[in-house]
Amino acid sequence: GAGVSQSPSNKVTEKGKDVELRCDPISGHTALYWYRQSLGQGLEFLIYFQGNSAPDKSGLPSDRFSAERTGGSVSTLTIQRTQQEDSAVYLCASNRGDSQETQYFGPGTRLLVL
């Protein structure tokens, strides 16, 4: 079946612009996660959704970052007034919400802020 998809695959933007990153999870997966990976670094947790609600937003770096999920499916991560330090790969993952289950990752969106 289809895996997690993310769009765009690459995004170049100018400092100060807003960007939207999209994630389509695997069909039927109730849990959805967003991570950020800076070059050569580990994954930084941003937020996760259970259904349409986000029980844990503790990883969002600032109030410029927000995320929503509609219909228990697609999620959008929005970064307002982008800064150069926002440049990273943004990874989305999903699973069925079983605590023992791995997350299935998308290919990521590579964001470059000039």
Place this chain on the structure above:
Amino acid sequence: AQKITQTQPGMFVQEKEAVTLDCTYDTSDPSYGLFWYKQPSSGEMIFLIYQGSYDQQNATEGRYSLNFQKARKSANLVISASQLGDSAMYFCAMREINTGGFKTIFGAGTRLFVKA
């Protein structure tokens, strides 16, 4: 607070040899899960192996095994018979089941180089 530590930024191993990648963790939640992922240069995240905190036996998946030492809070990944295709970044991750919801945190990673 949960914490994952991978102390080896880079490791070299000869093809066909075994290699151990270290991972230590810190949590006060008695119920947790530990994961290992591989990230090749293509960037995809590939799940390798899972160990639950109450599992009595060390997890194994093909050439991958997890050396789980609960009292020492370590969960080292052992790769046997290394292959050139094993060259990649490897991440250890932990999920606190009682207190963390589904939040999973990752270590900084270890880059493995397999030499021919």
